[in-house]
Amino acid sequence: MLNEGVLVVGGGVAGMQAAIDIAASGKEVVLIDKDKNLGGHVKEYGALFPDLTEGASLVEQKVRIIKNNPKIKVLVGTEVNKLQQVEGALKASFINTGNPQEQIFSAAVISTGFDNFDGKKYGEYGYGRFPGVITGIDFEHQEEAILKRPVKTAVFIKCVGSRDRSKGMPYCSKICCMYTAKQALELKKAQPNAQVYVFYMDIRSNFKNGEEFVRGVMENQHVKYIRGRVGKVIPTNGRLLIRAEDTLMGVPIELEADLVVLATAMVPSQATQSLVTQVGGKLDNNGFILPIPMAESENPMSLTKGVFYAGACGFPCDVKDAMNQGSAAAAGVLSYLQSNRGAAK
């Protein structure tokens, strides 16, 4: 029972970091991801705020470490459909290249990540209907094409899906303020003559160097921030008419744009729910993992006996934070295994 390995579900940055840290201490790790490649959402991202590291190169570095460590076994294109606690260990069943498999693990890290909010739920913004309306995630995926296409006016709309009780998501997705500022910066750098507007309710840049980054976008790139949430996007003469209120002036405003970017929220992934409930964990009202109260758990990332979590399956977080949580979960796993060994003696 003692020599069984550790299962890491989800090969995003949090899961990769956890796998690397656990394997570094000599433990066997099985890293499972349902995608064909490791790296989760981050592998498709361009530059990451605030220091503009390329998401793809970060993932490349982590994948290289994982490949060079024989202790880590990577199973891609594999989905864990059952995870149960059996006599102090964890039994996982998954389908690997068509073959159902079962394996016993002594501990597990859940890092199933998040999904992107579907912009089509906001009919008034016309995502999917009006050409020129894209989401921030589309911007990341098609960055080069978007930056090349000449744009006269671009509008960024924040809080699409975040902080909206009527859509059932009262929480703040945390990263949208920063990635919007970053995308505005990239657009302005690629096309200095473009007019770029950002419609915001509040600017939540509470990351290291976050405030300076957003101020820099405003002051040095002259991106115009307008306080107000857009009411409607109307296609007019081949362009997009934005109707909103400038709440600082208290007047309705209209402006025509060629590109509208919706800063969509992070929503909990479907995979999280079934896994967490199977091992006896709980979800909060929004569908993210409900952590054990701080004063009751030994490790901040612990969920139930031998199960830890990391990354955006707990709550929206940035890449840096996801890696921190991965490391914290790894530390939790190692100390759990150590104390278990002590108990077995």
Place this chain on the structure above:
Amino acid sequence: MTMVITGNSTLQAEVEGICDVNIDACIQCGTCTGGCSGIELMEYGPRQIIQLIKLNQRQLLLDSKAIWMCVSCHICEDRCPSKIKITSLMDTLREMACKEPTTKTNEQIKFHKLYVKQVKAFGRSHESILTMALTFKGTPLPPLKLMKDLITRMRVDMTPPHRPNKSYRLSIRRVEEKGGKRHGK
């Protein structure tokens, strides 16, 4: 203009007592005003109306034209991220304005009262009678040319109004007895 704030808003407590809204849930995002269909005619948008309630500006609000220019299209309410029932709120404010003794001279309220009286009596509005009634209340008649055109082109009904049937009269009585106590519930 300086608004003097003294203590908690009594207006807010009053509004929240009549209608099912939490004024403090408003995050002042301006989505309501951004989509408002009557904003061109309003001196305050829905967002500002909510802020005025917080600031206890009772007289300013109840005298305002804005609350009467809302056509209850529900666009604001539909898009509000804080689920505030703005349409119910507007109804409540209009109701309060009608009861307020100081707003009797307000043009909108005069019109509103006559209009409701007519709908109760005839089941619909009757433009020519409404125009006459407004004239008696001190509103000047429309220009003669306009009146002539409206009548000759049969835009205004000059025949006497019909009397609604019994079931309509009964339902109006029922609404008067029971309804209109609490909005949005």
